[in-house]
Amino acid sequence: MSSIQFSRAASFTVATLALVGCFIASGVPVPLYNLYRVENGITDADLALTTVFYLLCTALSLLFFGRLSNHLGRRTVVFGAVLTALAGCLVFMQVQSLPVLILGRALQGIACGAASSAAGAMAIDFSPRSRLRWLPSVVTSNLPIFAIPVGAIASGVLVEYFPHPRILSFAIMASILAIVAVLIPFCPETADRKPGALRSLIPRVEIPQGAGRAVFATGAGLLATWSWGGFFQAFSPGLTSDYLGTSNALAIAVVFASFTILSPLGGAASARIRAVPSLRLGLVLFSISVVLIAVTLHAGSILWLLLAALVAGFFNGQSNNSGMRAVFEYVTPSGRAGTLATIYLISYLCSAVPGLFAGELSRHLPIPHIASLYAGLAIFGTLVALIVARPKATK
Template sequence: MLDWDTDVRTILQEVITETPPRSPRSRLFGFAAASGSLVLVFVAAGTPIPLYTTYRLEDGLTHGDLAAAAAVYLIAAAFALLVLGRLSDHMGRRPVAVVALVLAAAGMGVLLTVDSAAPLLLGRTMQGLATGIATSTLGAYAIDTAPTRPHWLAAVTTSAAPMLGIPSGALLAGALVDHGPDPRHLTFSILLGALLLAAVAVSFGPETAPPAPWREALDRAAASLRPRILVPQGAGRPLVAMAGVILATWSVGGFYQAFGPSITAVELGSSAALTAAAVFASFTVLNMLGGPLTSSWRPVTGLRVGAVVYLLLLAGILTSLAAGEILPFLLFSLAAGVAQGIAQTGGMRSLLPLTAPQERAGLVSTVYLLNYSSAAIPSLIAGQVSDTVGLVQIACSYGVLALLGVTMTLVVARSGR
């Protein structure tokens, strides 16, 4: 007699536990879907930033409110990485990635309603949660499916996605705010639709982390919700060295995100949303060039050289800001973005060979947890003092943080095989 219950469960288990894809075409599609979706999540995260001046002038938001919006986004992303970062190891890359993309789309829907601080904070919190989940899941998915050549591609994809996506979103939003119809809603509507399409694309990609039978998968997923910072065996020293670069670069990136529009209006004398977006984007938009430019270097060399050059360029940024000179400020910021890319790609290249496949999502979560913490905590402090301390003084405090971070990197980083 046919046992329908047993047969159905057998079929479902075979579907769920499909073997990782071996077809190069299938893997390439998965890589394109994962890396494109990861960048898109960060594009969405950058779109509210050029509207901060509009919210301040039309809705009465303060500098503290805007700094809080940057901080809650970063804190929510850090929380998601710490608690939810390993879900895709047990539930599969595709379903968790789809959830993250849908949540990001929902965050864009909330931002369509902003007329006070509350919806802005809620929308940014939802974006932060989506970004944290997407970072670990889509980042691991991209590493799983990345081509073996060029060898730096996986490292650049995981480290440069936010540096490319967030400023691109800000520039898109800034252009539409200044020159498009319905500036408070158009960008959010476009990105909402794009995120849903990305979710569909990812759902057709190959599964590279097939879950165990559903009961076991649920048990493992529940266990993974316990906060844990994963450091692969032997990767402690390279991770600490990279943490110094992360502190130096992401803290200043948080400053640009929280205060970029205010810098544009107060210190550089421009009220255009596109100019505000360009100021914010200039610090990160060229980040992804760092990896290809130094692909023949040893990872530790890229880490050290990128960190030192970045610190020198940051001194130029601070000098230009104090003088109120926008062109040198933008040029130094663009060059600093390349230096960041060199250092961060070198750091990731030193970590990836030490990481087993089942540790990839956890490692990506750990790295991005450091990223968001380094940006969020200084932003919270700066937001509290922003009404009594000038922007130039706040920027110089970030310069001190960067000096400490680069010093830590140079002391800890060492040559190895």
């Protein structure tokens, strides 16, 4: 252990940077997808499959490693997650075929899964003891979603306007992750090492006592919102190029980012509203927004598509943050990592499973029709959440 120890605030910042850094890295490849389509013959269905591999690897990482930081310590698992994300960047520098693309995406998925639980729990451990107590829920529920489009937009600029488009953005991201990795050992450890690390790898879904209804309602909301995140990740290059008339890498990144860029704002804006009413309101308005997205796709209007996606992203943030708060009303400190892993596991499965079917459907249906099916799925998830969600009973 380092003799120099960061303060609580500095450690919170490092944990947040580790979490955000892994997710920023996962957004970097998106603007390159159209380049891979044109130069390497990778199809929309292949990209959808790649997205499914990324999401499933994230989910499996959460399932197997979600509680590991309770035994090895937060820093060890966070450090491993950052190094895995760095390795993913190095693999992406070599992409010339679908298997290499899938490998790079799989490494990023493993990194995001491990960071979601360990870095998220570490950020909560060091959370501010002040009026900013709402900040950890925004960091854990909204910042990862926000970080992916940030990485995509930055990468889109580099791909479109700078040399070496296949390498430069990954080289920069790898350097940033290396710096974060160097900072992690200077943070105090908040989870002492204890026996049972191997036993913790046995898959187990952890639901806090009394939180079953809250987890079910939040999961239904995540089906509505995260399924659309998978849609934009898989199909943004195709719909931008084929339906909106441009193959500009930055335009692809902007279309992809439009859905999630306002998520943290929605999460922060809803922080003072009670969790369950905020969840219900956010999901209803989200469903209306994604119906508008499907309509604008059929009309081929990029301006209205972007506006509808921005609005959906705001309410995506509100509902995700509210669902997280509703669940964490039941969580004890020792259950933070496991509960976070459970919520993120549900999130990624809700994105991966629809994506698996959508990838196959894309061989037979145009993207606007697939968007309509996703809108129907969002309405279904919203209705279930509205029926199930209940405020926590007070004694």
